[in-house]
Amino acid sequence: MSRECLVWSRQGSGLRFIERVEMFRFWINGQRLRLVVVGLVVLTAAIVTACGSSDDGGSASTGAAVQPTATATVASPPEATATEIPAPSESKQADPTATAVVVATQKSVATSTPAATVMAAATAEVADQFDKTRFVDISGIIDPTNFGWPRSIETSEGVITLDSPPQKIHSLSLGHSEILAALIDFDRLTAVYSFFVDEEQSNIAKLSADHKMIGFDPEEVIALEPDVIIASRFTNADTVALLKSAGIPVARASLESTALGNIPNILLMGYMFGAEARAIELADEIEARMQFISDVLVSDAKPRVLSVSKWTSAFAAGSGTTEGGIIEQAGGINAAADSGIEGHQQVSIESIAAISPDVIIVPQPLDSANVFIEELTSSPALAEIPAVKNGAIYYVPPRYHTTLSHWNVRGIERLATLLYPSLFSGVIFEDFANYGE
Amino acid sequence: MQSRVFLLAIEYDSSVKRVSTGSTVLRRLFVGSLLLVSATILVAIVAASVGPFTVPFTHTVSTLLDLIGIGESIAKPTEQAIIQSIRLPRIFLAFIVGAALGISGGIMQGLFRNSMADPGIIGVSSGGATGAVVAIASGASTISTLFLPLFAFIGSAVSMIVVFLIASAGGRFSMATLLLGGIAVSSFLGAITTATIILTDDLNVQRQIIFWIAGGFDTARWESVRIAAPIIGFGVLIAIFVARDLNLLLVSEDEARALGVRVTMVRNTLLVSASLITGAAVAFSGIIAFVGLVIPHVVRLVVGADHRVLLPLSALGGGLFLLIADTAARVVLSPAELRVGVLTALIGAPFFIFLLVRSRARLL
Secondary structure, eight states: OHHHHHHHHHHOTTOOHHHHHHHHHHHHHHHHHHHHHHHHHHHHHHHHHHHTOOOOOTTHHHHHHHOOSSEEEOOSOOOOOOOOOOOOOSOOOOOTTOSOOBOOOOOOOTTOOOOTTOOHHHHHHHHTTSOGGGGTTOTTBSOTTOOSSSEEEEETTEEEEESSOOSSEEESSHHHHHHHHHHSOGGGBOOBOGGGGOTTTOTTHHHHHTSOBOOSOHHHHHHTOOSEEEEOTTSOHHHHHHHHHTTOOEEEOOOOSSTGGGHHHHHHHHHHTTOHHHHHHHHHHHHHHHHHHHHHOOOSSOOEEEEEEEESEEEEEOBTSHHHHHHHHTTOEEHHHHTTOBSEEEEOHHHHHHHOOSEEEEOSOHHHHHHHHHHHHHOGGGTTSHHHHTTOEEEOOHHHHSOSSTTHHHHHHHHHHHHOTTTTTTOBOOOOOOTTO | OHHHHHHHHHHHHHHHTOOOOHHHHHHHHHHHHHHHHHHHHHHHHHHHHOSSSOOOHHHHHHHHHHHTTSSOOOSOHHHHHIIIIIIHHHHHHHHHHHHHHHHHHHHHHHHHTOTTOOTTTTSHHHHHHHHHHHHHHTTHHHHOTTHHHHHHHHHHHHHHHHHHHHHTGGGOOOHHHHHHHHHHHHHHHHHHHHHHHHHOSOHHHHHHHHHHHHOOSTTOOHHHHHHHHHHHHHHHHHHHHTHHHHHHHHHOHHHHHHTTOOHHHHHHHHHHHHHHHHHHHHHHHOOOOSHHHHHHHHHHHHHOSOHHHHHHHHHHHHHHHHHHHHHHHHHTTTTSBOOHHHHHHHHHHHHHHHHHHHHHHHHO
16 A cells, blocks of 8 residues: 555656545455456356356346447557647637736537437537637547547547447546546536535536445446546556456546647547537637736746645645646746656755745645645745745645646646736636536 | 574574673663764764854854854854754754664564564554544644654554453563564554555645655654653663673573573563654654664674663664764755655665675675
């Protein structure tokens, strides 16, 4: 356990802690389930042999009970699909002098209202009402000219073919669930996990609060009989293998730590679930928000910002982390990365003194953040660093700064406002909307 | 694994037979202590002068001299603050904890006549971890910074008492039952700790427990030193005081009794003092493996198995070793840090293997 956690804490690069906990829990439960599955297979084989039957046996014994709508075709495992960050779309000029700019909160897409009874034909009709060229270069879409059903996608878990828009979708990560909440009716998600309802960590806490909740046993996932499962790059390979062996199609989609980097993933999700128009709308909104930030940020003198949290020991977010990416996209210099720290690394008070940041942000729950901020401000060793002298140590909501979904754009917007209050004076940023809001 | 344990046991026994005369003991103790204390002072000065924040060596030395009343520091206020409030408490705590683990390991290996015994063998470390888990999960650790070590220490003490009661069941104390009881209680408490990590919905609790268990000195403060030092110092002194009787116990309990040793009292005194100083060490540093297991072996390979020499030098050696490991942990990835437990194994294991191989070659 502790070795696993240490590895997590050191690898750090963009890894969200809750994703790691999820991986570990699935691994633990996976071992138990594996024995059960093997036992069932052996038992079935014994019965089949005894009866002299010529039944297929094997995974069919488990899969027969599931009968997913979509069928899985596992191809030879390709290399992990790398998504390319598209060039930002043409500049949507924001007026930096505006006294009150509200970055539009997109409402639900009028043309698509997926419900449990939506049929392939109806969805195909809606499919004509969006810019299909947006999906041409999206990694994972096998035939970007096919917007009817069935349609196939390919991830590192192989090719899966979806006969109709999946109505029972299970996401194994919070990041993908946050994206899906923006694209489709949340009721299409079969279940959530306990940490989804944590308002400090999750951007879909309210939606999740009234949703079916399950534990971390893969059996519970199989029992949900989902049409398709979305795994992230952090999901344990054994867990995925178990779920696939139960006959459920699994797609392993990417989760990127940069705002624009997630757009291909969002479009892929839209394509998979017949929510293409909404996916384009969300992608456009992300690009517009990021364009607005970059248009306003004209300052050359960038502050050095340190993102640091304390969980018994203090950990700084260096290069390759979500928090570090947010700092850079908000017009700051990631002080930890600037000092040579890669990923999330343990630091001491002395390390913080050596890094000497202009601004410190603390992305952790408010109570513990306040205790840590008090420790930072009262330490005599930090009395001379600019962040302490200028009173520039801030709590920031972890749900914006540690998420791997589009919600990290909100972290960028809030931090940019914090770093450049005069440039963003009068600007009001709104939260992203979820589907149907 | 079994054959290695056996070999170590044979070697251990052969070392016991090399019980020295009084003057040899004094000479070994004096020379060993002199070398280790000198090395510790040198390493401490180096440790006080290196770190992520650059402090000129002359500034460090002048600050250290100023602290002992010689001259005046020429360091800037920030440099003085870093040396005095961050580096020095950490140096002292690392040394104290290393000393505690080193001597506890020596005592446990002697009492159990087992080369694989470590300071936590009777459940003290697991008890400390469970106490810390209770402090974190209940929120007590956020009320006061002292509650976490306090709960950990109480956990260590309670687990020690429970294991003692198990070993004394039926009115007759048994070392074998003590060992097995310790393993059982450790497993039970370890399961509680793991279950808490897995079952809790609070991610913050999970993170705090995980990082506490990993062990380290990055949160060292003078308050930690002020509390840990008297407990550990007292335990170390008691252990050294009864070291001669431990030698006799190792020959045979009956012979020791015939020579006037109050066997039960000596054994219990050693067990309690070793457990309490381990508990105090765990309370302030988390669980740091390897030091308590290997340092006594290293010292034994060099100076023999006479506990009058072995125990004090294990304390000094453990302190020096952990100080070196923690200093390296602070600087190798600067400004980031490594967990000290990683370096204790990285530095210590090859050195131990070297001594082991050399020693076997000599015997052959």
